[in-house]
Amino acid sequence: MKQHTSLPRGTRDFGPEVMMRRNFILDNIREVFTRYGFLPLETPAMENLSVLEGKYGEEGDRLLFKILNSGDFLRKSSIEDRKESSSLVSKITDKGLRYDLTVPFARFVASNRHNLALPFKRYQIQPVWRADRPQKGRYREFYQCDADVVGTKSLICETEIVLMINEVLQKLGVTDFSIKVNHRKILEGVCEFMGTPGQLSDLSVGIDKLDKIGWEGVKKELGGKGFSEDSIEKLATILKDGQSREKINSILTGTSASDGFEEFNSMKEMLSSFELENDHVQFDISLARGLAYYTGMIFEVIIADSGVGSVSGGGRYDDLTGVFGVEEIPGVGFSFGIDRLYDAMEHLDLFPVDDIKATEVLIVHFDDECFRYGLGSLKLLREAGIASEIYPDSTKLRKQLGYADKKGIRQVIIIGSEEMKTGNLTLKSMETGEEKSMGVNEIIRTLTTRNG
């Protein structure tokens, strides 16, 4: 009887070809993070619900995956509890899968604050889970690659984020992208200018959609949220097409926005010391990002013609650990969404074809005696650092060579009675079909110099 195999919705297997490419991306990100002084951190897949709940707003709580308690938990609940799901839930589950990496990080910082040398720079690459309804580029299990600095308000952190984004994307071969930057204070300034202070979050959600639904759509949405015609007219003077940063700055003079522009300019100035040809930074007044806890500069990275949304985002927060009852620790961080980066790179055909190979050489043979003889050569090849394998069964050459062909192995060592007699093995190139007879040490020299 055949069992039906299926995955939970929104989850995926990553086969070898895909994993090689994912690792190519991850290795580059990890290398850059490390070179900028970030240290690795991992936290458990599950956290206590008390840690996760209430951190992402009402919407976020709905998207949390909860883990059922073990044992006969139902017995501990009362009849009353069973009349309403929300009441029962609190009795039968107290753990959940992590929703992002920032909250577990905050929990870690809060509980280890006396042992951490501040400022603390950490990176974290792990999957997160959301009980969302999946779409393309949207999964229920996906990876985040976070890098955060806590314990300093210095703008060098923001500057370094821009540098790291540039380095990673350059290594991946992505050239046409923009790092959109805005500042929470500037948005606050806009609010003040509109005469609607205190409505920052409604304003943010609204203008964040400018790209998608256009000015008319934003106008309608804000109107529905209770913004007056007068305030919307004022917003229009700021969002008008082609409005330069300087112009917006002068319009918003006397508001909180000035601090934001000052920080932005300092960051740009610091950036100039690194002499980038093009820093890809683009000020964007309509960038808002929904997350409520940002207090300073905010970032979002868009790859042109990539077919997916933002591949990276982040920003500064003044108070990471406040919700855990710990004194304010400021920080700034950002994250790469590698699932989307992957989709974008595939769409733009940016994966290097040559890097997709694991085994360099395969040893093929005719019978058990040749097989045993081959084991000695296999040992030497591996000691020399050459990725190699021996065909496990004694079968016809046709089949063994077919295996090498399908797996993309470029070199084959053939061992038969003739080779055993002389000690000169046959090295065959699967690409050219050329064959050479030589000892195993000479083969190793040939293969290592070719790679070096």
Place this chain on the structure above:
RNA sequence: GUGGUUGUAGUUCAGUUGGUUAGAACGCCUGAUUGUGGUUCAGGAGGUCGUGGGUUCGAGUCCCAUCUUCCACCCCA
């Protein structure tokens, strides 16, 4: 969570108004070729048509439910 959409061989897809034994291409296996892969030729295996109900003399085809896929909201990486 709301509304819509999709599902047939390992993969991509045909399958007429409901009618005999559900097809193709590619892939896979075997042989031509017992010391040589890709190409070619010959043969072969592989399907409870997503799952469970229902209508019908008869369902891949119609109806309902459920799961899955993709899309628009919501929100987000």
